[in-house]
Amino acid sequence: MPELPEVETVRRGLQPYLEGAVIARVELRRADLRFPFPADFVARIEKQKVTALSRRAKYLLAELANGMTLVMHLGMSGSFRIEAAAKRALPTLYHQGEDRLTRHDHVIFHLAGEKGEGAVIYNDPRRFGFMDVIVTAEREAHPLFRHLGVEPLGNRLSAETLALRLKGRKTPLKAALLDQRLIAGLGNIYVCEALHGAGLSPRRAAGSLVRANGEPTARLKRLTGHIREVIAQAIAAGGSSLRDHRQTDGSLGYFQHQFAVYDQTGRPCPKPGCSGTIRRIAQSGRSTFYCPACQR
């Protein structure tokens, strides 16, 4: 589920509930997700006001009034939903029949404040997600964030920046783009989509997009534009909805209807004038979908 556009969609869904609210009580329904919760996890969060809900790469960040930040990663299958009491305060997001706790509801943030009582519930069947509490001022130096690459949104991402990091690398382009130290937030779906948009083979050596003098090639500039575009469109569409992904209001995102190559094995390449067929291959243990005809 959660690549950058999905996490950003979750952030926007939770923001009206969390920002300005007080996390009155935290309920852990098990001692660990991917990692054990830190011993002081609950104590550092309870009774704190959430001053801002932000995002870095695929991390959701709830900044607290005590100078700490609650860091949340959704792994492969993590999601949030809003419990009934909070829905009453903001009724547009109300959905029936979802007020019971289920087996994989692992963390409950009970809220209090002018926006009303309520709860935000974290559900994660595979438990690849994790949470931590860190000092807000030390965030960028924290091991989780220190090596993260550039955000693909906004103006920070440039072909020149990428060229610097890709030069001389023989690793397949697909693998290089999944590396969070290069670009933070890209995942399997949007890497496949961006490579198709740019007409570049996922198998091509990453360094082949950089000239000997270190300058980005025209191909790399094209790829940079497609990465920006794919991410921006996915966010505009409310994230993808592969399998079980739901937004915090319970509705499905719909970006999956627009996938050009991801999970489209055997279907004709949608690129105008291309007569190729989408293929699935494995690269470093993950599926890659691409069109061998127009991606070179």
Added chain:
DNA sequence: CCTTGAACCTGGGCGC
């Protein structure tokens, strides 16, 4: 340094 592959965990889909 670089790369690949296994591991973490549950559930859904498919073939038999």
Added chain:
DNA sequence: TGCGCCCAGGTTCAAG
């Protein structure tokens, strides 16, 4: 109906 296998949005760690 059931069993066994493969697959899934991510990341980390070990081994070559």
